[in-house]
Amino acid sequence: MTTLSWLDLIWCCIPVILVCGIYIYWAGSPKEVIYASLRMTIQLVAVGYVLISIFENPSPLISAFIVSIMLAVAAWISIRPVKQHNIIIPAVTALGLSVGLHLCITIFLVLKISTWYEPKILIPIAGMFFANSMNSISLAAERFFSELENNNLQQAKLTAFKAAMIPQINGLLAVGLVALPGMMTGQILSGVSPLIAVRYQIVIMTMILGTTGLGAAIILHLLARKAARANT
Secondary structure, eight states: OOOOOTGGGGGGHHHHHHHHHHHHHTTOOOHHHHHHHHHHHHHHHHHHHHHHHHHHSOOHHHHHHHHHHHHHHHHHHHTGGGGGGOOHHHHHHHHHHHHHHHHHIIIIIISOOSSTTOHHHHHHHHHHHHHHHHHHHHHHHHHHHHHHTTSOHHHHHHHHHHHHHHHHHHHHHHBTTTBOOHHHHHHHHTTOOHHHHHHHHHHHHHHHHHHHHHHHHHHHHHHHHHHHHHHO
């Protein structure tokens, strides 16, 4: 696999400049794109250096602490579209239960890893699970409160759940035909056999389906209970 230098990354400015140009051409402000791109770069570089240290010195306490931080940040981001409703506890509960369950299935049953806190395995997998579940919970919560104005609780829950699952269902339908997922592509580029990469990708995609579905269901259940108590 080709090794990228820091100088090679200069070409990555082209898509950022392109999007900023569209904003400017349409009389908008590109500040958000520039800020997000700079923050992404700084965060990834910082995380890269941190991960090097963590990978060289694995510790159950450090791994658990990092996953806890990921949980807190994911919950905070997931409620951003509906922050006026103060649902941080339901978000943490939904993320913690759904991701925790599927991490156990992946690490102990599928991969059969004896050292569960191995950071090079736990942290990347947890990151994928949290990122997808976070988006699912955001979509579910936002749609639930929108539907609650015109429908009863049960109908609002069902509509919100179906909306939250659209990205995951689309992803399952498109994989292999429209696109090769990032993990599979990375493994192939690093020289792994495509058939081995496929097996790992199946594991990740099914687990993400489970985390997103369970996470959305849990938060919708908690929000429906909260709404029911508010109406009594």
